[in-house]
Amino acid sequence: MNTKKVDKPTPLLVALACTAGIMLVTNWALAQERSIRNERALVQLDVESIHILGGFRNPIVRWSSTVNFAIVGNIRPSTIQKITAIFNEISLMTGIRYHQVDHALSKPDRYLEAIGGSQQPHLTLCGRSASNNCANFVVLVVNQELMHNIALSLPLKPVYQQATARKDNIHCFFSPTVTSSFEITHSIVWVRNDLEVPMLDTCLQEEIYQSFGLFNDYSNSHYYSFNNVVAPKKITAFDKQLLTSLYDAGFSTGTSILPVAIQLSAYYRAKLLRDR
Amino acid sequence: MSICPVIRTGYRATVLVFILFISINSKLLFASDRVATTTHIKELESPLSIAGFLDDDQRLKIFSKALKSSDVWSHVRDGSEETLFVITDAALRIEGSAFLLEVVLLKAENTERLKKLMAYHFLPGEAITINELSRRDSVLSYGEGCIPITVAGDSIQIGLASFITETARASNGYIHFVDRLLWQPYEDNHPCSLSTSR
Numbered sequence: 001m002n003t004k005k006v007d008k009p010t011p012l013l014v015a016l017a018c019t020a021g022i023m024l025v026t027n028w029a030l031a032q033e034r035s036i037r038n039e040r041a042l043v044q045l046d047v048e049s050i051h052i053l054g055g056f057r058n059p060i061v062r063w064s065s066t067v068n069f070a071i072v073g074n075i076r077p078s079t080i081q082k083i084t085a086i087f088n089e090i091s092l093m094t095g096i097r098y099h100q101v102d103h104a105l106s107k108p109d110r111y112l113e114a115i116g117g118s119q120q121p122h123l124t125l126c127g128r129s130a131s132n133n134c135a136n137f138v139v140l141v142v143n144q145e146l147m148h149n150i151a152l153s154l155p156l157k158p159v160y161q162q163a164t165a166r167k168d169n170i171h172c173f174f175s176p177t178v179t180s181s182f183e184i185t186h187s188i189v190w191v192r193n194d195l196e197v198p199m200l201d202t203c204l205q206e207e208i209y210q211s212f213g214l215f216n217d218y219s220n221s222h223y224y225s226f227n228n229v230v231a232p233k234k235i236t237a238f239d240k241q242l243l244t245s246l247y248d249a250g251f252s253t254g255t256s257i258l259p260v261a262i263q264l265s266a267y268y269r270a271k272l273l274r275d276r
Numbered sequence: 277m278s279i280c281p282v283i284r285t286g287y288r289a290t291v292l293v294f295i296l297f298i299s300i301n302s303k304l305l306f307a308s309d310r311v312a313t314t315t316h317i318k319e320l321e322s323p324l325s326i327a328g329f330l331d332d333d334q335r336l337k338i339f340s341k342a343l344k345s346s347d348v349w350s351h352v353r354d355g356s357e358e359t360l361f362v363i364t365d366a367a368l369r370i371e372g373s374a375f376l377l378e379v380v381l382l383k384a385e386n387t388e389r390l391k392k393l394m395a396y397h398f399l400p401g402e403a404i405t406i407n408e409l410s411r412r413d414s415v416l417s418y419g420e421g422c423i424p425i426t427v428a429g430d431s432i433q434i435g436l437a438s439f440i441t442e443t444a445r446a447s448n449g450y451i452h453f454v455d456r457l458l459w460q461p462y463e464d465n466h467p468c469s470l471s472t473s474r
Contacts, residue, residue: 088436092393097461240375
């Protein structure tokens, strides 16, 4: 009688096969989880970007002309250098040219006097060398009381007049002027002159950056420094990238901001796929 | 035993030590006013041309691609004597400008912006060594922008905020690595001063 001999798998082989199977399933599950986590992070990036750009119904709002900035206030030369460096960095990201009006007012009262008698308040600070070289971007580093008087004289929107009137511990703000064709033509940045240097630097950086079209803050943001937190902080790489995307000439002023935000998340999605 | 020779010898020794101390310190004090010692800046030598070096160095992929996409590239490729400022992918990511070069400036609508930016990094007709750079007040870029140079201690600052981190000698010029992109459009059309040497 012929008997067929069947080899039974040894327990060791069974154990190895089981372990390999478990490892495969675990790796697959981990990869899935990582992929979901990455996708969630990218969706979160879209949500925050859209919010910072003013909401999904908002059109692209940005500068198109040269920014001529003037500084008002008695501040240190090192702070003036920092302000210039901020404008230079923004210019790199946006392609918008800038120029410092050679008429920095160290006595802020004079600014109030100047705007008091002007029909076009923002345009009153003009350079000495050329008559057409007037500031369309004024950085004021002055005390709250003076800023309140300036806010009344210009006049700025009621929200700024009220904010500077109260005894609240308000550090800084920006107030852009946007035309009906969605172009930013002027901006005023105010920073209190009694802040400690780290907070002063933070305020200057954040308000000047936001004046270029990143108008909103997203509370507890994962990516952006525009997060409603009042503390010394630095501009993030995402802040710069969103600004870069906003000034992409591939998108027109006044059109939807959605492609601006999606372009950024698409960049990171492609990067994740490449690095996988 | 007379004590005078001992005092005289001691006095002379003290004077010598004092002179030695002053001379060492004056070197330390005034070194920054003259030329950077550039001891911390890594120096490389390459048998390749600048174009070949860009192809070969894997750290410069983003900058290389952007440069090759710009109108400045043909001048860089064909130049016989030139200087180029470059920035590594890692430094671009730290600066937050990798997205600018990898996505936005590669679009047809932004061709002029890319050309202008790349032009700041290219000095045609001059192979400038790191030591020569440290002796100058400014350099004139291909885009006619005058880029100031500041020497502080053993660091060389190019433009407003970029520092040289590494330098390479290629067969047709020099490549200087900077930690940030060069950009200062307000200096456009400002002629560099005639005396550009310290």
